[in-house]
Amino acid sequence: MKKIGIIGPNIPNCSKGLYDFGVELGKEIAAPDRVIVCGGRGGFMEAVCRGVKQWPGTFDGQTIGILPEDSDENANPYVDIAIPTGIGLARNLIIINTADIIIAAGGGAGTLSEIAFAWQRYKKVLCIIAFGGSAADLAGRDLDARASGLLIPVTTIDEVKSFL
Amino acid sequence: MKKIGIIGPNIPNCSKGLYDFGVELGKEIAAPDRVIVCGGRGGFMEAVCRGVKQWPGTFDGQTIGILPEDSDENANPYVDIAIPTGIGLARNLIIINTADIIIAAGGGAGTLSEIAFAWQRYKKVLCIIAFGGSAADLAGRDLDARASGLLIPVTTIDEVKSFL
Amino acid sequence: MKKIGIIGPNIPNCSKGLYDFGVELGKEIAAPDRVIVCGGRGGFMEAVCRGVKQWPGTFDGQTIGILPEDSDENANPYVDIAIPTGIGLARNLIIINTADIIIAAGGGAGTLSEIAFAWQRYKKVLCIIAFGGSAADLAGRDLDARASGLLIPVTTIDEVKSFL
């Protein structure tokens, strides 16, 4: 079971363009041996889960939402298995620890924070979808000397798929 | 998807008798619309996951291990989806938050701590497998006035199944 | 610097009698080489902090509140140093990890959960103030075979002081 981590902005920091991209991405990357691990909330997280569940061969348990709250009432409706952590933003680290590969989108501080944390954990490949912002600026760079070549800038879904 | 939480001792506090009971329990409670959520380590957690995976109709993603460490290297081999939290014993709270129903075994302080935490979260039913110890002593009692009748003492797998 | 952990109910589960006891306790245990580490909220936590700050020789930084929220706005007014963890109820484990000795009061599931967790951490002495309830029932008992004689039932402040 390959675990694909999804990092990106919640409402209202997720543009319509990024949301639509996320739905398309979810549809394209869904597969019988893959689960999606995301923060379980709205915006880009919802978009990718939504896309996955539109895939014809979808199965129950394919989208996992690691939530900040201690209940699942704010999970987006496309999350199959909600995991309410109750540990707030610290739940982002669990997503990084869990994923085999990470797809990050959005240009804000939240995404940037998670990319930098992922770097510390030496994940093999971290695709950064170039939608602008300070997070996207990091794409293609090395954050420090401990690792190299992990942040791959991508602009199309086909590019993302080439890393899965 | 019904999420069944499993709480119980790791090695070396899990007796051979409790381990064997756990394997049998796992085999009996496995079903296409159920996932097991446990702490992902050895002892009773391993036993139940092992039993689930012996069930003929098992599927990938049916056993979820919420691990204390930040890597999955100590997950038991019957965990389908390892979620390495990196938050240590605090991960027990995530199991309680996630589960729809909880099955607790073992008489030690660890199980007791989780039962009391589960009580605070007002889970509807919490089956306590009577294998002795201070945790089992609580079965059938109310811990405080906030809830009532949640801790059900059970001695057979059929009793557990009557609550699922 | 001796760190004294305070565990007990928040409003509304803290009776007037327990609150008054807490204020008196705080006044009596305050000393120049002691800090109080508690959950930083109301009820028994507030009472003990309040008592400490009534002690003539009090100093800034003597009461530390390890809060569940990610901001300090719900800290009680007698907390000198608020530490907003943002990890919810899991912050209780931090109090236990931090304290050199623990004073627990109240008969509810919350206190019970923390006592059991403290036991797992092998703290040397844990005074349990006998105000009834399932938590107080544990006083004087051993929770499992890993430790012994840690849960000391006390009814007076002098008894508590004999352990400091």
Added chain:
Amino acid sequence: MKKIGIIGPNIPNCSKGLYDFGVELGKEIAAPDRVIVCGGRGGFMEAVCRGVKQWPGTFDGQTIGILPEDSDENANPYVDIAIPTGIGLARNLIIINTADIIIAAGGGAGTLSEIAFAWQRYKKVLCIIAFGGSAADLAGRDLDARASGLLIPVTTIDEVKSFL
């Protein structure tokens, strides 16, 4: 009590030059109404704590170390109050939540991750000590549209002091 958060690399990512700067910084920023809140380990964290304790008017409780482990055995010797969280790297978020102002040093992914997280929490001022690396590159920039002017590049201790 003003809480000054210290963010920076542990051994071996803390150069001799940065360590010496940290000791000097600690000596210069120590004051009777200030506590230092850091990650409690070695490198830059140790350096600043060490400097603080060299200040003539130091007091017990002035340096607080929020540790990743669940015990205090790896705290640096200049930490007055060790708070062993047991939640690993997620403890970094607690430092940010706690501090009134943050001083960040070092050019690695760890510092970068904490700066980005601090930005999300809208802390008023975050001094970034320009010792190179991708973290220092962010100094003077805005990470996203939610806040502005928070990341202040500094090169001297006097500049840091002008923000306290």
